[in-house]
Amino acid sequence: MRIGVLALQGDFEAHRKALERAGAEAVEVRTAEDLDTVDGLVIPGGESTTMLKLLRAEGLFERLARFGKHKPVFGTCAGAILLANDVRSPHQESLGLMNLTVERNAYGRQIDSRIVQLRGEEFSEPLEAVFIRAPIIRGVGPEARVLMEYNGDPVLVEQGRHMVATFHPELTADSRVHNRFLEKVRQG
Amino acid sequence: MNYLDEQFRLKVGLAEMLKGGVIMDVTNAEQAVIAEKAGASAVMALERVPADIRKEGGVARMAPISKIREIMGAVSIPVMAKARIGHFMEAEILEALKVDYIDESEVLTPADEEHHIDKRRFKTPFVCGARNLGEALRRIAEGAAMIRTKGEAGSGNIVEAVRHMRTIQKEMRQLTVLGKEELVAESKKHQAPLELVEYVAGHGKLPVPNFSAGGVATPADAALVMRLGAEAVFVGSGIFKSDDPERRAKAIVKAATYYKDPQKLLEASEELGIGMFGIDVAKLPESELLQTRGW
Numbered sequence: 081m082r083i084g085v086l087a088l089q090g091d092f093e094a095h096r097k098a099l100e101r102a103g104a105e106a107v108e109v110r111t112a113e114d115l116d117t118v119d120g121l122v123i124p125g126g127e128s129t130t131m132l133k134l135l136r137a138e139g140l141f142e143r144l145a146r147f148g149k150h151k152p153v154f155g156t157c158a159g160a161i162l163l164a165n166d167v168r169s170p171h172q173e174s175l176g177l178m179n180l181t182v183e184r185n186a187y188g189r190q191i192d193s194r195i196v197q198l199r200g201e202e203f204s205e206p207l208e209a210v211f212i213r214a215p216i217i218r219g220v221g222p223e224a225r226v227l228m229e230y231n232g233d234p235v236l237v238e239q240g241r242h243m244v245a246t247f248h249p250e251l252t253a254d255s256r257v258h259n260r261f262l263e264k265v266r267q268g
Numbered sequence: 269m270n271y272l273d274e275q276f277r278l279k280v281g282l283a284e285m286l287k288g289g290v291i292m293d294v295t296n297a298e299q300a301v302i303a304e305k306a307g308a309s310a311v312m313a314l315e316r317v318p319a320d321i322r323k324e325g326g327v328a329r330m331a332p333i334s335k336i337r338e339i340m341g342a343v344s345i346p347v348m349a350k351a352r353i354g355h356f357m358e359a360e361i362l363e364a365l366k367v368d369y370i371d372e373s374e375v376l377t378p379a380d381e382e383h384h385i386d387k388r389r390f391k392t393p394f395v396c397g398a399r400n401l402g403e404a405l406r407r408i409a410e411g412a413a414m415i416r417t418k419g420e421a422g423s424g425n426i427v428e429a430v431r432h433m434r435t436i437q438k439e440m441r442q443l444t445v446l447g448k449e450e451l452v453a454e455s456k457k458h459q460a461p462l463e464l465v466e467y468v469a470g471h472g473k474l475p476v477p478n479f480s481a482g483g484v485a486t487p488a489d490a491a492l493v494m495r496l497g498a499e500a501v502f503v504g505s506g507i508f509k510s511d512d513p514e515r516r517a518k519a520i521v522k523a524a525t526y527y528k529d530p531q532k533l534l535e536a537s538e539e540l541g542i543g544m545f546g547i548d549v550a551k552l553p554e555s556e557l558l559q560t561r562g563w
Contacts, residue, residue: 251284
């Protein structure tokens with residue numbers, strides 16, 4: 081099982097290490113050929129506008145949308161924005177792999193970034209959630225499952241084979257969120 | 269200093285998000301929008317780009333608040349702004365304005381020739397320049413959450429950026445092979461806290477991201493510093509002092525991502541037009557160097 085980490089820009093190295101800690105083989109993905117060799121893909125944190133420009137310029141946008149029709153994709157922060165089908169503040173294009181409405185930079189600027197402890201139905205032990213200039217998920221479709229909330233807003237959501245977090249599990253030593261994604265990849 | 273401290277982790281966290289990207293100097297909203305459209309991962313607000321500061325002289329200060337505000341309102345990517353070395357009041361004002369990162373920068377005229385800002389007491393993260401490992405570790409000890417090698421800003425010449433990146437990488441590698449008692453002597457030599465010297469010896473890298481700045485003018489320059497170990501690139505005068513800023517900005521963004529791929533770098537380097545003129549740094553008198561500012 082090989083997991084790709086989209087390495088156009090952002091904290092892809094942190095994700096690669098987090099996946100390796102969780103026992104997976106992780107490779108960086110920068111081209112369509114790289115994408116063909118992986119069973120699942122992580123879209124990391126970073127700047128969604130930068131990633132979007134590079135996806136478009138390199139002809140990867142459609143390839144990624146097609147990849148997501150058959151294989152699991154996990155997006156954190158900027159990655160969550162790219163996976164949604166409705167992006168606001170300001171509006172921008174996205175892959176639309178999940179039925180989500182996402183508002184960018186919704187907590188404010190860097191000074192409003194924060195670390196909080198969260199629990200969820202399947203996370204009885206508290207999970208450290210690092211929010212950095214994070215987006216807020218303003219709405220989810222009926223097919224989505226909210227796994228964790230913060231201040232009443234969904235922050236960890238899955239829909240079919242895909243999953244998003246508006247925080248950064250890759251910046252902590254806790255592997256539970258990555259393990260959940262690896263389980264999805266195992267199931268195909 | 270506690271690297272597991274929440275505040276410090278958030279500061280380094282944003283630097284992590286900027287990796288693999290290009291941070292572009294801009295002086296107004298129009299340039300900021302061009303930078304964002306070209307794929308910049310952040311913009312740096314300043315009054316004049318380094319090449320103009322060099323040409324026009326005078327005191328270079330924090331950018332006018334109205335300009336920074338205008339830039340913050342024009343783009344959705346992080347906005348950084350420069351404060352003078354040691355000018356903690358400029359920094360407090362920038363924090364009140366809620367810029368995302370503060371650059372305590374040698375490009376501006378220093379306000380204090382002995383002390384840097386105590387960056388630990390701010391919630392806003394700081395980036396600082398460094399020419400060697402000791403300087404980098406002193407800035408980290410003061411609370412910097414990101415280091416950028418200084419290069420020679422506004423020169424359009426990559427030679428100093430290369431020198432500084434190679435120096436830091438070499439000094440870090442050297443520490444990894446030394447014994448504990450030798451590290452005490454190294455700490456003295458580098459004029460840096462032992463605790464940080466030990467961190468570098470144990471990890472082979474800085475405890476914060478290390479970016480490159482000062483002289484990047486082409487996609488090949490950006491790829492060169494990335495290959496030498498930079499985790500992202502700052503571009504100042506190189507973009508808006510060239511004849512087609514938008515195209516050059518896009519090309520440098522592409523180069524920062526595909527720095528290991530010569531075919532992609534060839535694509536990025538085609539049809540770029542004329543770059544900034546540039547200066548032979550070796551012919552600059554010592555008094556005109558920006559990199560020697562910082563203590």
